[in-house]
Amino acid sequence: MFFPGGFAQDPASMALGAGLLNQIPPGGQAPVQNDEALASIPGADLVKRLLDQYGIDSSMLITFGMLLTIFNSFTGLYAFFLGLIYQAMNFFAAYFLSKAHIRSNDESFDYVMEYLARNEISTDSRLFHVSTQQDIIPRKHKAMFYDGATFDGINRPDSEFVQADEYGPKLKFIPASAKKHYFFFQRTLFIIERTIEHTPTHNNNGMGARADDETVDIWTVGRNPQALRAFLAHCRILFMKQQQYKTVLHTCDSYDMRWSASQTRPIRSLDSVVMTFKDKNRLLTDIAEYLSPKTKAWYQEQGLPYRRGYLFYGLPGTGKTSLTTAIAGAFNLKLFILSLGSQNLHDNYVQELFMSLPPRAIVLLEDVDSANVDRDYGYGMSHDEDIDSEDDEEVDKVLNRGSNQRRPSNVSLSGLLNAIDGVGSAEGRVLIMTTNRRESLDSALIRPGRVDMEIEFGRANNEVLEQIFIQLYSGKKQQMSSLALEQEEKKSEKQIVEEAAQKQEIEELAKQFAQMVPEATFTPAEVQNFLLPRKRDPKLAIKELPEWLEVQLDNIKKSEEKEKRKRSKFLQRRQKWLKQRKQMKLLNHDDSDDDSIDSRRRRRRSRDLEDIAEEGDDKKKEEQEGEKSEEKKDDGEKKDEKESSVPEIKTETAEGDDSKSSKKSEEGDWSDIETSRPASRPTETSK
Numbered sequence: 172m173f174f175p176g177g178f179a180q181d182p183a184s185m186a187l188g189a190g191l192l193n194q195i196p197p198g199g200q201a202p203v204q205n206d207e208a209l210a211s212i213p214g215a216d217l218v219k220r221l222l223d224q225y226g227i228d229s230s231m232l233i234t235f236g237m238l239l240t241i242f243n244s245f246t247g248l249y250a251f252f253l254g255l256i257y258q259a260m261n262f263f264a265a266y267f268l269s270k271a272h273i274r275s276n277d278e279s280f281d282y283v284m285e286y287l288a289r290n291e292i293s294t295d296s297r298l299f300h301v302s303t304q305q306d307i308i309p310r311k312h313k314a315m316f317y318d319g320a321t322f323d324g325i326n327r328p329d330s331e332f333v334q335a336d337e338y339g340p341k342l343k344f345i346p347a348s349a350k351k352h353y354f355f356f357q358r359t360l361f362i363i364e365r366t367i368e369h370t371p372t373h374n375n376n377g378m379g380a381r382a383d384d385e386t387v388d389i390w391t392v393g394r395n396p397q398a399l400r401a402f403l404a405h406c407r408i409l410f411m412k413q414q415q416y417k418t419v420l421h422t423c424d425s426y427d428m429r430w431s432a433s434q435t436r437p438i439r440s441l442d443s444v445v446m447t448f449k450d451k452n453r454l455l456t457d458i459a460e461y462l463s464p465k466t467k468a469w470y471q472e473q474g475l476p477y478r479r480g481y482l483f484y485g486l487p488g489t490g491k492t493s494l495t496t497a498i499a500g501a502f503n504l505k506l507f508i509l510s511l512g513s514q515n516l517h518d519n520y521v522q523e524l525f526m527s528l529p530p531r532a533i534v535l536l537e538d539v540d541s542a543n544v545d546r547d548y549g550y551g552m553s554h555d556e557d558i559d560s561e562d563d564e565e566v567d568k569v570l571n572r573g574s575n576q577r578r579p580s581n582v583s584l585s586g587l588l589n590a591i592d593g594v595g596s597a598e599g600r601v602l603i604m605t606t607n608r609r610e611s612l613d614s615a616l617i618r619p620g621r622v623d624m625e626i627e628f629g630r631a632n633n634e635v636l637e638q639i640f641i642q643l644y645s646g647k648k649q650q651m652s653s654l655a656l657e658q659e660e661k662k663s664e665k666q667i668v669e670e671a672a673q674k675q676e677i678e679e680l681a682k683q684f685a686q687m688v689p690e691a692t693f694t695p696a697e698v699q700n701f702l703l704p705r706k707r708d709p710k711l712a713i714k715e716l717p718e719w720l721e722v723q724l725d726n727i728k729k730s731e732e733k734e735k736r737k738r739s740k741f742l743q744r745r746q747k748w749l750k751q752r753k754q755m756k757l758l759n760h761d762d763s764d765d766d767s768i769d770s771r772r773r774r775r776r777s778r779d780l781e782d783i784a785e786e787g788d789d790k791k792k793e794e795q796e797g798e799k800s801e802e803k804k805d806d807g808e809k810k811d812e813k814e815s816s817v818p819e820i821k822t823e824t825a826e827g828d829d830s831k832s833s834k835k836s837e838e839g840d841w842s843d844i845e846t847s848r849p850a851s852r853p854t855e856t857s858k
């Protein structure tokens with residue numbers, strides 16, 4: 172690296188150069204004693220003979236040696252001076268520059284990336300990676316640029332058209348890290364450097380390798396960090412303005428189990444989520460009241476923890492998640508989504524995640540039942556410990572174990588409860604839990620204080636059907652371009668009259684549509700699914716509706732019949748199982764007294780398990796029997812059975828919840844059976 176080193180690198184050439192240099196006479200003639208000089212260098216003789224063989228002048232060797240020596244001297248000198256410059260720069264950086272260091276897991280990283288992208292600072296990088304992968308991590312997307320795409324293009328709602336053309340995904344260029352970018356901000360020079368940190372291959376859980384972690388360093392000249400702070404504040408405002416019309420979704424980073432902003436989406440308007448006016452109004456009023464500064468002060472005065480929880484329950488595709496996203500947008504709250512089913516998640520991580528929530532945030536625990544959080548152990552009934560239970564519910568779980576395909580969660584109920592409202596849990600947040608199976612939730616999880624309001628999402632009733640139709644054919648646009656807004660303002664009187672007539676027509680068609688579709692039969696998602704392919708022609712939708720209805724109602728009928736058969740099989744198996752268990756108990760009572768309790772229990776358990784296995788063998792037979800007996804039943808009987816078995820869906824607040832505490836009737840409960848269509852059909856939609 173240094174000057175002396177440069178000379179020391181090649182002793183042979185040095186000897187050659189130095190030795191032969193002395194031999195050159197002032198006139199530049201080749202020395203007479205060349206051969207002697209060459210003979211003093213090991214191996215030179217061999218080289219000379221080789222050169223002579225090919226008719227090459229051996230004095231070339233001397234010239235080459237000299238050039239090599241001179242070159243070495245220069246590289247040594249270059250390295251030496253470079254070292255000096257680096258040392259001087261380090262000294263200068265330490266004493267005359269201000270520096271900010273930001274890690275990519277902090278939001279401020281996004282602020283800076285936003286600035287870089289907006290000012291196209293990193294796009295001129297001569298060193299970059301090329302990728303065709305679409306945006307998995309939008310944060311990195313900020314520093315990327317697409318072939319021929321401007322910053323504004325990337326940030327448009329239809330940015331996917333910028334990221335791809337008719338041939339597929341466009342090339343995406345990612346400025347290489349460890350490259351410095353220079354730019355001026357408010358007439359001050361800034362230097363910015365992105366670095367990819369290669370972190371260890373295993374995380375705290377000992378699982379998985381993490382994608383590279385990024386950091387960014389920003390320097391500015393001067394010992395006063397004021398300019399640097401001003402720059403960062405500017406980046407923040409820029410970022411916030413950009414996010415104003417977007418909802419930022421945070422999810423749990425599976426590597427370090429911290430929140431990380433994973434996606435930004437255009438804000439979803441509350442109007443676009445259709446539900447009964449009463450429910451929507453009740454919910455929004457409650458959230459608005461909770462988020463008002465006066466309420467916060469009141470909570471503090473009363474010494475109450477400032478938290479609010481909601482439970483959204485009902486069939487899939489009824490708008491639970493959509494409403495949560497819309498609320499986040501409407502109240503300008505950050506959205507944090509946690510799935511308890513994640514295998515990396517343990518009690519302590521859940522607690523840390525809840526503790527690290529910012530004050531104004533919604534935390535969405537999606538499909539909270541899917542985590543199968545049981546009271547004392549992670550999700551439960553992984554073994555057969557409760558086979559002896561007298562509790563009908565436990566027996567049901569054992570019998571239905573086969574139908575639960577979900578992997579057990581590592582989060583215990585007590586861990587989750589602690590996280591939600593433990594001492595360290597963050598205040599000011601809104602907790603929204605969603606579930607398709609309210610009845611399977613532990614009552615402790617939804618008790619008042621943890622869940623303050625419940626909203627049921629059901630199949631579309633008349634009001635909802637009408638609204639979905641109107642929303643689709645004449646609903647407000649989510650995002651209006653400035654051009655569209657301008658045109659809106661410039662409308663002539665004639666246009667306004669025409670639009671009013673059109674609106675009226677849509678409203679009439681909507682009424683007609685709602686009357687044609689049977690109430691409480693389809694979820695909003697199903698209705699939307701029918702309307703979307705006909706989104707440009709409301710009359711066509713009305714015309715094609717009867718045909719669609721015929722097919723759908725036929726499918727529903729078939730699935731309900733299948734449901735009945737399943738239920739009947741289940742009840743038969745259960746009856747048999749209970750009978751066998753009683754017999755086992757009687758037998759065990761007669762067992763010799765000198766047996767230990769443990770061994771008796773073990774024996775009993777294994778017998779019970781054998782019985783269950785036998786049940787599996789008998790399954791086919793029973794199915795046939797079940798089908799036959801089903802056919803024989805008269806209509807009146809069927810009706811009675813259905814009435815007694817359809818579980819009641821709770822529609823009010825969690826107060827006085829008794830869905831778990833009241834034992835399910837031996838014959839009547841079959842909600843745990845997996846069904847192709849949800850078991851709660853037919854049901855009331857909204858209260």
Ligand SMILES: Nc1ncnc2c1ncn2[C@@H]1O[C@H](COP(=O)(O)OP(=O)(O)OP(=O)(O)O)[C@@H](O)[C@H]1O
Nearest residue numbers: 443444445446486487488489490491492493695696
């Ligand atoms: N009430 C509704 N209003 C408007 N759109 C709806 C409504 N319900 C469902 N949708 C549409 O159906 C799709 C699924 O909705 P969403 O994910 O909100 O349902 P969900 O109840 O959360 O379902 P899951 O329980 O499976 O999570 C979305 O595209 C959404 O736009």
